[in-house]
Every structure is written in C-alpha cells, then in structure tokens.
Amino acid sequence: MTVRIVDRRFDSKNKSSVNRSRFIQRFKGQIRKAVSDAINHRGVRDLDNGEKIGIPGKDIAEPQFGHGRGGVWETVNPGNDRFSSGDQVDRPQGGSGKGGSQASNAGEGLDDFVFTLTRDEFLDIFFDELALPNLVKRQLARIDQYRSVRAGYTQSGVPTNINLARTMRGAAGRRIAIGGPYAAQLRALKEELKALLEHARPEDDPELERIHREISKLRAKIEALPFIDTFDLRYNARIRVPVPTTQAVMFCLLDVSGSMDEGRKNIAKRFFMLLYLFLTRNYERIEVVFIRHHTVASEVDEDDFFTSRESGGTVVSSALDLMHEIIVARYPSNLWNIYGAQASDGDNWNDDSPHCRELIENSLLPLCQYFAYIEITDGPPQNLWEEYQKLLAAHADHFAMQRIASVTDIYPVFRELFRRRA
C-alpha cells in the first residue's frame, strides 16, 4: 500500500486573507493611528513597501476566565540544584523563574501587538476616506465601459433567455384567440343538445347524431391548436448602454525658484508624491500634468518633476498661465474634471501676486473643480498667501489653502485638503 501524498503547495495561498482583512477592518481606528504615526517617520517614496505596525495589545486581547496572581499555588519544577524539603526561599524578582509563572496570563497583552501590513493594506488605510472633491461624472468622448441593461422582450434569442411567463401568456392568448369561435360554436351545440334531450328521443335520432358529430369535430379542431408555437416564444432582451465615467486631470505646480531651499523642495515633492500615489491608486482614469516654474514655467514628465535640480527667480503667474494654456489646448472643461495643486514658499515678485490671484479667480477657478495651494514655510505668511486669502471667502468650495511647516505636517495637511466631503 503506498501512501497518498497530496501536493497542496499551489492551492490558493491566502486562506487566511479573509480573517486578515477582518482583523484589519475591526481595528481600523487603532491601525489608522499607527499608520499616520508611521508616515511621519519615513519618506513618502517608501510607501511602496508594507509597514510594520504596532497597536496596543490590550485592545485586541481575547479574554477568558483564568486565574490571577494570589492565593495558594503549589507547583512542580525541574532541575533542583540546591533545595531540600522544608526550605524557605525568597520570592524570585521579575517574571521569569519559578513560582507565580501561572499568573502570566494576567499580565499578558500589555505589550504592543506588532505585525506587518502589506503595501495594499497600508495604502488602503493611508488613503482611507480621501477623495477628490467635486468630482462629477461626464459623458466622455472616449467610452470604453458598457453596462448591460434589460430592454423588454424580443422574438428571437438564445434558449437560456426564454422568458417563460411571457411565452406561456402569449401561447394562452393565441389559443384563446384562435380557438374562441370554435368554443362559441361548441357552447351553442351543447345548448342545442341539452334542449333536444329534454324531450325523450330515440338513440339513433339523426338530429342527435349530427350534433354529436359536430361536437367531436369542434373538439378535434380545438385540440389541434398547438399548445405552444414558435410564434409564442419571447426572450428577455438586454442591450448595452455606455456608462458615463469620470475623467480627471490633476495639475501639479511646483515652485523651484532659488528661494525654495532643498528642504522645502523636498517637502513639496513629498506632498506631490503622496498626491500622485493617491490619484493613481484610487482613480482609474486620471491624468497628471507636472508643471515646474521659476521665472518661466515648463511642462515636464514625472521623472524630471521629482528629480531635476534647476532654479532661478520667481514668477508664479508663469505656471498659472501655462496651466491655463494646457487646459484650453488639451482638456476641455466640459469633458474633464480639472484639479490644480500648487506648492510654493509663497515668495513671489510683489506685483506678480495680485496678478496670480486674478488669474486663478478669473481664468482657472471657473474651469477647475478644485484648486489647492500649499505654502511651505515655517515663517510668517508671504505675499502670495495674503493675496490668495482674498479668494477664500468667495470660493470656499473650490479653493483651499494650507501651510506646511515641517515634514510631519505633510500627511495631516494632505488629509485635510482631500478628505471626503459629505
């Protein structure tokens, strides 16, 4: 007899994944706190990895009835090296060693419960309850999603789609309609027969025979009607309708002028990385346009945006102008949800700042769903901030501004700007 050996190594691996996600679901509050603590301790680039998370052990304990410390305990231990019976010994200090070790379950669970979240789990929690504000569905030029919807009944189709109720109803109706005249004649004949039979008649009365013949003829005609006919068949019909989806573009505007030192640029880049990750992860169809500017603005690709070093003076309006040009050229606002995020230290040519405000108010905000301004400075607000503040009152829904003083502010500010609105 040879043994049965089953190779299960390639069976589905994540049998525990349901339990795992339930665990995470259940302790979301604690885990989210741990995640936001964790983000302060590492670069945003590392987000692609999972994260080790610790949550308080007592929150997740599974209690059971057990003994606590105290009372009388007698225990047997191995390895006697010095005792003889009747000896009196001091209680050992600390948890280890003999005696009192039974009570360990009383103290258990005070330590943090540490585990590792996968990248997906981490990002799920990281971006939980964040959303692009004011996102609306618009019919797209490019439709690639269809939904199948019911569209009544048809006379042709495949057998699996036969609608029985409809078909039988049609068949019954047809039978009634075609058989109706015969049935009426039949009823009349039966009346006649009944009337004849009221008076005694001989068995072979020709009149009776005629009526019986007629009746059986009619019956045969009625029975000859097909119970169901191909003509009766009805099929459920479904048609495909295009689904309107959202299409959005995000403009990332980064100030790389000389006044932005490395630290500030770093903060700004981290912020945009977070934004970029959030967008690519949570929205299927989103385009991101990267614009960097000093005195002149240029559209760059992702790599250049995050890595290239280049600096000069500052004319913020150049970036806003470029953004407007690109919108007009490539992203008609009736088809696109348009978003803008601008990061700067707020330092600008003084006479340019009012111009920036006008640009935003008059040419960008009418086209944009949302525009966020992040000022990266730990000092007093700069002139750009003061100009932008004038926008706040009139455009509360579409415009937001926040200040980031240090790396640890990035995540809270990000959450604040993109938290899901009711």
Next chain:
Amino acid sequence: MASKPRASRARKNKPLPVGSEWTFEAIAEYDEAIGRVAREYRLDCYPHVLELISAEQMMDAYASIGMPVYYHHWSFGKHFLSTENRYKRGQMGLAYEIVINSDPCIAYLMDENTLPMQALVIAHAAYGHNSFFKGNHLFKQWTSADAIVDYLIFARNYIAQCEERHGVETVERLIDACHALANVGVDRYKRSPRLSLEKETLRQQERADYLQAQVNDLWRTLPPRPDEDEANEEARFPSEPEENLLYFIEKNAPLLEPWQREVVRIVRKIGQYFYPQRQTQVMNEGWACFWHYTLLNTLYDEGRLSDGFMFEFLQSHTNVVYQPPYNSPYYSGINPYALGFAMWRDIRRICEEPTAEDREWFPDIAGSNWRETFDFAMQNFKDESFVAQYLSPRLMREFRFFSVLDDDTRNKLQIQAIHDEPGYRALRHQLAEQYDLGSREPNIQIWNVDLRGDRSLTLRHFAHQRRPLSDSCATVLDHMAHLWGFTVRLERQNADGSIELIAERQSEKRRHRSASPTP
C-alpha cells in the same frame, strides 16, 4: 495491507534516499519503510494522507488551529499576523508538523523542510499521533474522527450564511462572546453526541424551533398568584449548578434567536472536540516522540538510514525534548514533550529491565510485555492519571523535580517536596494535579437565574486555594451579559463558604420598538 514478503525482504536492507532535498518518491519510500516498522510494532493507525504545503499555508493552518476548514473570524487573522511577523523576523521556526485527528488522518509536511525532517514528521505525526488519536479513550469517546471535517464544513457554511443574513458585525460580536466562554463551554464528564454533517443539517431547523418554544415557555408571563409564589420561593433554576456555560446559554438564554443558538452550539462543539487534546498533551506528544524515536532508530539499526540522516534527526529530536531547569532563562514550565517522552521511555525500561525499586512501585507492569503495557496506558489514561499512575521515582530524580508552595500570605516560598524517598508520592500527586484541567482552570458555574425577578443570572466561582480570577474576567462577563441579555453577576464562594460579589454587568437587551439596536 498484506505485505508481500519477498518484495519487502528484498528491499529491506536497501538504504533509503539520502541528502536533504526531498522528492515525492523519496517521501513515499520513507513512508513505506516507516509504515512497515510501525506495523511490526503493531501500531494501530488510521490510514493517513500526507499533504505538502508551503510555509505560508502552514501559517494559515496555524491560524485556524490546524483545521483544514474553519469559519472566518478576526481572531484567526490576528493569530496569522502574529505568526507571520514572528516567523519573518526569525524569532520562531514553524512547527514542523500539524496533524488532524480525522479519518483518514491528515498530516501536513512543509515544503521548506529537509528530507530527514519530512521523515521525522511522518514518523511523529502520521504514525505516532495518529495511533494515539485512534487508541486513546478520550478521543474515541469525545471526538468523531470520521465526521469532524464534515462538521467544520457545516459550521463554516452556516456561519457564512448567518453573516449574509444578519451582517458580519453582528455575527462577529456573537462569536467573540462565544470564544470568550469556549473554555468553560465543555462537558467534562458527559459523552457528547456524535458530530455528523447530515444529522446536523437535518436536525438543525428542528432543534431551533423546538428550543425557541422551550425558552419562550420558560419566560411565559403568568398572572401572579401570591400563594403559589410563596410555595415556590425556594425553587431554583437551574436546579443543579451547570458548569458548561455555553451549553446553558444555548439552551436557556431567553433572547437569543435560533441562529444565534446554533452559532453558540458550533463554537461549543468545536471546543469540545479539542478538549481531549488539552487533556492529553503530555501523553500524546510523548507518545509521538517515543514512536518517531523508536521507529527511526529501528530503521537505522536495520542499516537503512545514513549517519548524516541520524545526526540531523537527533539534533532536532533533542531540541524538542529538552527540558531547561527552573533557573534557566529559557524555562517556561515543564516541557510536555520532554516529560512525555521520558515517561514512555521509562515505562518501556520498567517493563524490560526493572530494578528492585520499580518492582516495588510498579509490581503489575515490571517485567511485563512492554507493547501490551503501552497500549493499555495509551488507551486508558489522560495526563493527570497518566502521571499519577506511571511517574517513577527514577524519573523524578532524573528531572530533579521539586515542589514549591507559594502562599501569598507568607513572605517566603516553601519547598514542599523534592526527589527523595519521603517526597516521591507528594511530588507525583502534585504534578498530576497540575495536569488536571479541573484545577488548572477556575471552577465557574451557573448558579442561579432570578426567574421571578429581573431574570438576572448569577455565576459562582468556587475559589480553590484562595486563587482569585484574573482581570480579564470582567471582560468575559461583558460577553456573558451580551449573550444572556439581562444582568449577569459573578460571585466568589470562598473556602469558608462565604459569598462575595466580584463583578456585575447590567444589561437590558429587550427588543424595543425603536429602530436603533442596543449596543
């Protein structure tokens, strides 16, 4: 099963595959060789299936207590995460084996193990544990090896259905409460009915209807009749204290829906299934260690195993059966593998080479046939009685056992007994008691239900040796109140008979008209 004598003799002395890489053929060859030796020793086993799994699947299996199917619950996710974390940080190796008490017996082999380790696991689990499951009276009496997997499937499907119908959170809350009480949800003395998928499914609805009717009857509001009230003042419910808390809840909790009772029952039944394992850890692990040791050594003596194989095998074997002394930093109580292995080896020694001391202590087994003695001992004992019956003075000396009295009213610990002539019996008695689940776990019983008043439920803790309950009992009481639906109290009865109230949970879960569910 009938062995072909010529073929087996021809192969008998052929060395088994060497090297650390395993193949399916090599595993089958080892299994066959080990199986042949096991049959020569007349080990009676269920047929078994070897399943090769990855480390990750091993962790999955861990998380669900080794069961191949299990219902979903966050706590299993928690166990998985903590196992994974410790494993990835290298703090612990995975156990080499998980074996399921089922017929056929399923033994898992992890694909990261070397060939000698696979052979060790086969001998340990597929023959050692397997024969214990089949022979020991507790397993025979309390578990149905042929039905457990079916029952687990039933349980998982049922709970999944409940989750669909009543929401994951509601079901989770209920299972939390049941898990908290699982340890006090076992029958310690009564035979549990056999588990079977068909029967369970067939009778589940019937039971639900019947029970609901019973419970409703229990709480029927009768017009008050003063004279009768007085007559029945002393009438108690339950008439006898009930130690199986989950059973009592299942049958009597007034506000549970039928499906909730069924879930309580499922947790209770599965807890009951594991009860024998908790009662026979020393015996069972010792038995499996003894047999992997004996089977592989026999094969080695036949010349079929290489020295390299034996070195690797002995290295992990000695790791498993190592007992650190009380003052070692690695000490965490008596290692059941070590004690069990030593005891079975000692019993064989008493049978084969008894000393005068053995003849005095074990007159009925000294010099007897060791295989018969083994089967008798394996079949008819649990840890508590096994230690009480078979722990020899010689073993107590080898382990250098000593017994310590820790009385919190005294400043110092007292050494009660050591491994010497006056101490043997006290030591053995004490160690046996240590393995008695009845004294290891607090004795808590359903004491009374205030039938005529506020329907409050009183639990009574019979304090043994003044041992108090741990802090978590307050949380467990919350769960109890959640199940019961009315106020729950926990009292302690001390040795002198005095009663004190330890904790109380107010609860009023009656269905209100308002749509909002009570928390």
